[in-house]
Amino acid sequence: MADRSELAAFLRSRRERLTPSDVGLPDGINRRAPGLRRQEVAQLAGISVDYLVRLEQARGSHPSRQVLAALARALMLGVDEREYLYRMAGEHPPTVTGPNRIVPQSVRIILDTIATPAYVADATFEVLAWNRAAVPFLGDFDESPGADRNMVRWMFAQAVDHPSWSEESTREFARSVVADLRAAYARYPGNPALAALLTELLGVSPRFADMWATHEVEVRRTHQKHVDHPELGPLDFECQILHVSDTDQRIIVYCAAPGTRTAAIFHALATAGSK
Known part of the structure; x- marks a missing residue:
């Protein structure tokens, strides 16, 4: 009214x-x-x-x-x-047709100054920006086409019998990602890019199709993570998710406890080549 x-x-x-x-x-x-x-x-x-x-x-x-x-x-x-x-005025607000993929300059400044791996992703898990310390975990996206920058696509491109799927933490993380993607699907009804991504994943990944069929809906939140990196060794840290206002983008920051081996490695990655 x-x-x-x-x-x-x-x-x-x-x-x-x-x-x-x-x-x-x-x-x-x-x-x-x-x-x-x-x-x-x-x-x-x-x-x-x-x-x-x-x-x-x-x-x-x-x-x-x-x-x-x-x-x-x-x-x-x-x-x-x-x-x-x-x-x-008694009107329904206009529907937002798709995720905002323009990264604010202030967010890029945060990425460049933070002394730990961090990157920005939109609501469909498309990686939009990243800092130097994140490259060992994400790869060098400057050398990758845009289609290879989607985290959900990477995750479910792995074979069903890939060793990583035997880990409960990996399966739980995948379920949370799929639940978050379903929440995005509701926020952006009819968005062609999101619909195409879902069609692709449902067609190529039985594991994704099974998780999608559960209809779980949950916006992704902070979680603990253990990574056995092939070059950096075992790493334990918290994935802190910071929401960027007015964009539906998230800054994902790898936070290691002070004084730990992981914290020292993150700091070294962030400062490498700066001297």
């Missing part, structure tokens, strides 16, 4: 928080009130000033979804704010 008074107040507050430079307009002079002028927002959204005035005064006709989308862009609304705008 629409709340016209709250919609009006919300539009005013979002307009008043912006400056002309935020949206690429000149600052101008004689600004007696904070924020953008109504005519500036109307220009950015492609609507009339009179119509915006009526919306901000809780008058006039019900805004269409096209107008709401234009206002969300003009006011530079975040994901949560955009959803709120639609709901206050």
